[in-house]
Amino acid sequence: MWEYTDKVKDHFLHPRNVGEIEDADGTGEVGSLACGDALRFTFKLDADGRITDAKFKTFGCGSAIASASALTEMVMGKTLEEAAQITNQDIADFLGGLPREKMHCSVMGREALEAAIADYKGEAPPSVEGEIVCECFGVTDNEIVRAVRENNLKTVEDVTHFTKAGGGCEKCHGKIQEILDQILAECATEAPAAVATPVKPVKLSNIQKIKLIEETLEQEVRPSLRKDGGDIELVDVEGNLVLVRLQGVCSSCSAAQVTLKDYVEAKLRELVTPDLVVEEVAA
Amino acid sequence: MRDFSDLVYLDNNATTAVAPEVLEEMLPFLRDYYGNPSSMYDFAGVVGRKITEARERVAALLGARPDEIIFTSCGTESDNTAIRSALMSRPERTGVVTTRVEHPAVKNLCEHLASRGTPVHFLPVDSLGRLDLDQVAESFKAEPAVASIMWANNETGTVFPVEELAQMAHEAGALFHTDAVQCVGKIGMDMSTSAIDMLSLSGHKLHAPKGVGALYVRHGTRFSPFMIGGHQERGRRGGTENVASLVALGKACELAARNIALENGRVAALRDRLERGLLERIPQAKVNGDPEHRLPNTTSIAFEFIEGESILLMLNEHKICASSGSACTSGSLEPSHVLRAMGVPFTSAHGSVRFSLSVYNTERDIDLVIEKLPAIIARLRELSPFWPQDACKVVA
Numbered sequence: 001m002w003e004y005t006d007k008v009k010d011h012f013l014h015p016r017n018v019g020e021i022e023d024a025d026g027t028g029e030v031g032s033l034a035c036g037d038a039l040r041f042t043f044k045l046d047a048d049g050r051i052t053d054a055k056f057k058t059f060g061c062g063s064a065i066a067s068a069s070a071l072t073e074m075v076m077g078k079t080l081e082e083a084a085q086i087t088n089q090d091i092a093d094f095l096g097g098l099p100r101e102k103m104h105c106s107v108m109g110r111e112a113l114e115a116a117i118a119d120y121k122g123e124a125p126p127s128v129e130g131e132i133v134c135e136c137f138g139v140t141d142n143e144i145v146r147a148v149r150e151n152n153l154k155t156v157e158d159v160t161h162f163t164k165a166g167g168g169c170e171k172c173h174g175k176i177q178e179i180l181d182q183i184l185a186e187c188a189t190e191a192p193a194a195v196a197t198p199v200k201p202v203k204l205s206n207i208q209k210i211k212l213i214e215e216t217l218e219q220e221v222r223p224s225l226r227k228d229g230g231d232i233e234l235v236d237v238e239g240n241l242v243l244v245r246l247q248g249v250c251s252s253c254s255a256a257q258v259t260l261k262d263y264v265e266a267k268l269r270e271l272v273t274p275d276l277v278v279e280e281v282a283a
Numbered sequence: 284m285r286d287f288s289d290l291v292y293l294d295n296n297a298t299t300a301v302a303p304e305v306l307e308e309m310l311p312f313l314r315d316y317y318g319n320p321s322s323m324y325d326f327a328g329v330v331g332r333k334i335t336e337a338r339e340r341v342a343a344l345l346g347a348r349p350d351e352i353i354f355t356s357c358g359t360e361s362d363n364t365a366i367r368s369a370l371m372s373r374p375e376r377t378g379v380v381t382t383r384v385e386h387p388a389v390k391n392l393c394e395h396l397a398s399r400g401t402p403v404h405f406l407p408v409d410s411l412g413r414l415d416l417d418q419v420a421e422s423f424k425a426e427p428a429v430a431s432i433m434w435a436n437n438e439t440g441t442v443f444p445v446e447e448l449a450q451m452a453h454e455a456g457a458l459f460h461t462d463a464v465q466c467v468g469k470i471g472m473d474m475s476t477s478a479i480d481m482l483s484l485s486g487h488k489l490h491a492p493k494g495v496g497a498l499y500v501r502h503g504t505r506f507s508p509f510m511i512g513g514h515q516e517r518g519r520r521g522g523t524e525n526v527a528s529l530v531a532l533g534k535a536c537e538l539a540a541r542n543i544a545l546e547n548g549r550v551a552a553l554r555d556r557l558e559r560g561l562l563e564r565i566p567q568a569k570v571n572g573d574p575e576h577r578l579p580n581t582t583s584i585a586f587e588f589i590e591g592e593s594i595l596l597m598l599n600e601h602k603i604c605a606s607s608g609s610a611c612t613s614g615s616l617e618p619s620h621v622l623r624a625m626g627v628p629f630t631s632a633h634g635s636v637r638f639s640l641s642v643y644n645t646e647r648d649i650d651l652v653i654e655k656l657p658a659i660i661a662r663l664r665e666l667s668p669f670w671p672q673d674a675c676k677v678v679a
Contacts, residue, residue, distance in 0.1 A: 039668070057667060
C-alpha cells in the first residue's frame with residue numbers, strides 16, 4: 001500500500017475544481033488510456049490576465065487525481081508568467097510529498113499546465129518535441145532531460161519514477177542511462193551552485209539533524225558501501241559540517257573522495273538538508 | 284493498531300485469515316513444545332509425531348501418500364524447487380514449457396532461466412484466458428524437461444485442464460508441474476489417479492499462516508533438492524522444520540477437505556450474487572476470464588475508463604478490501620501481465636478489480652459492495668476525461 005499524506009488523500013477523496021471549462025482560454029491534455037493516466041486541464045483568464053478559474057479531469061490513480069486537484073488550487077489567481085514557474089516539485093510539496101514511485105503524477109500536472117499555457121499562446125506543447133526514448137509510454141529525450149535536471153535525478157529508476165520512461169519493457173534503460181551520464185558529466189563541470197535543488201527545505205533542530213544523518217547513513221549509505229567491502233563511521237556534526245571516517249576497503253580506495261562527495265554527501269543533502277558538507281577525518 | 288473488526292475482506296487470493304481452529308492447533312508448538320523434532324527424547328518425539336500427522340493431513344487433501352509431501356516455506360519455494368529439480372535431474376531434455384499467465388513465482392523464474400540460456404516456451408492464451416491445446420502439443424515437440432502450468436489463475440480464477448495437459452506432457456516424455464496455490468481446497472483432487480508429477484501449494488491461501496507451503500512430488504520422480512542442508516524432509520529440503528506452521532498447514536488442509544463443498548456451494552453463490560449485482564448496476568463493466576471454467580470464489584471485473592487504484596482507495600474508505608490488475612497497484616507501471624496476455628484492452632485493463640471470497644464472507648459483505656461500488660465507479664468516471672458525460676448513468 002502506498003503511504004499517501006493526509007493532504008493527498010483529502011485531494012483524492014474530495015477533489016477540487018473537477019470538470020471542464022467550456023470556453024476555456026487554454027486547454028492542456030497529457031497522457032493516454034494506454035499509459036494508465038491522463039489529465040485534461042483547462043483555465044480561464046480575467047481581464048488582468050490572471051487565472052480566475054481552472055478545472056481538471058483525470059484518469060488515473062489516487063495521486064494522479066490529487067496532483068491535478070492540487071494544481072487547480074495552486075494556479076488560481078496567478079498570471080500565466082507566475083503559473084509557468086510552478087514545478088512538479090511544487091505540486092508534490094503542496095500535497096505534503098508524494099511517494100517517489102508516484103512523482104510522475106506531479107510531472108503530469110506540470111506538463112498539462114505547460115500544454116495549456118502553450119495552447120493559449122498558440123504554440124505547440126513543449127513536451128511533444130524531441131525524440132521518443134521510451135516506446136511503451138511515449139516519453140521523449142527532452143522530457144527525460146528536463147525531469148533529470150529539475151529534480152536532480154541520478155538513476156534510471158529515478159527517471160522511471162518521475163517520467164514513467166523505462167517502466168514497461170525496459171528496453172530503453174541503456175538509452176536513459178546514456179542521457180543520465182551525459183547530464184551528470186555536464187553537471188560536474190558546471191558551477192556547483194547550479195546542481196542541487198533543495199528537496200526537503202525543512203528546518204531541523206540539531207538533534208533531529210544528527211538523528212536523521214545517522215539514519216540516512218545506516219539505511220541508505222552503509223548497505224551499498226558494505227556491498228563493496230567498505231563502511232562509514234559518523235565522527236561528528238558541527239553545524240552543517242558532517243565529519244566521517246571511511247573504513248574497510250573505502251579507507252584505501254582512490255575513488256573515496258568521489259564516493260564521499262558524489263554519493264554520501266548527495267544522499268545526505270537529498271534526505272536530510274541541502275546545505276550539508278561532508279568531510280573525511282583521518283583514521 | 285486500528286480497529287478492523289468490521290472489515291469486508293474480499294481479497295482471499297492475496298491471503299486468507301488464519302482459521303481459529305488452525306491457530307489453536309499451532310499455538311502449543313510456539314509456546315510449549317519447542318523441541319527440535321530431530322532430537323532423541325520424548326519432548327522432541329511429540330513434535331515429530333505432530334509433523335507426521337500434519338504430513339498425513341496434507342497428503343489426504345491431495346489424495347497423495349505422506350512420503351510424497353515435502354514441506355517448504357511458501358508457494359514460491361515449491362515452484363522454484365519443482366522447476367529447478369526437473370531441469371537438474373533430466374539433463375538429457377531441454378527446457379521448460381509454461382504459459383504467459385503464470386504467477387510471478389513461475390513466470391519470473393522462467394524468465395530468469397531463459398536469460399541464462401535455458402530454452403523456455405511461453406504459451407499464449409486467448410481472450411478468455413484459455414490455452415490452445417494444439418499449441419501446447421506443438422510446444423512439447425521441443426522435448427522439454429518439464430511443463431509448468433498453473434491449475435487456476437490467481438487474477439481471473441480461470442482453471443486450466445491440468446489433467447489433460449499432464450497426460451500430453453507425459454506422452455511427450457516431459458514431467459508435469461502445476462502451481463495449484465489458488466485451487467487447493469477449492470477443487471477436489473486425487474493425485475493417486477492423476478498424471479501430475481509435482482504440485483505446489485501455499486498455506487496462507489487456505490487459512491494457515493504465511494511462511495509455509497508444500498510440494499507434492501510423485502513417488503519415483505527423480506528429484507534434486509533446492510535447499511541443501513540437514514536430513515529434514517528425507518534430505519529433500521534442508522532446514523529445521525517450521526513446526527508450528529507445519530502443524531497449522533496440516534490442520535488447514537483437514538478443514539479445507541471438509542469445506543470444498545461449501546466453497547463450491549455457498550461461496551460460489553455469493554460470488555455470483557456479487558457479480559450479478561455489480562453488472563446489473565454498473566454500465567460498461569465486464570467479467571475477465573473464462574466464466575465456464577473458473578474458481579468458485581473469484582471474479583475479476585473490468586470497469587472501463589477508470590483506474591483500479593482509485594477504485595481500491597475508495598473501497599478502502601468503506602473498509603472493503605479487494606485488489607486490482609492496474610499498473611499503479613502492481614508496483615510496475617504496466618497493467619497485469621495476465622490481462623495483457625488475454626488482450627484485454629487498455630480501456631478496461633487499468634480498471635480491473637478482483638474480488639476473491641472465502642467461507643468467512645457473508646451476504647452482508649456482498650451487499651455492502653453492491654451498495655457502495657456503483658457510486659464509486661460513477662464518481663471516478665465523472666472525473667475521467669475519457670468518459671462520455673451522457674453515458675454516466677448509474678442504474679438505481
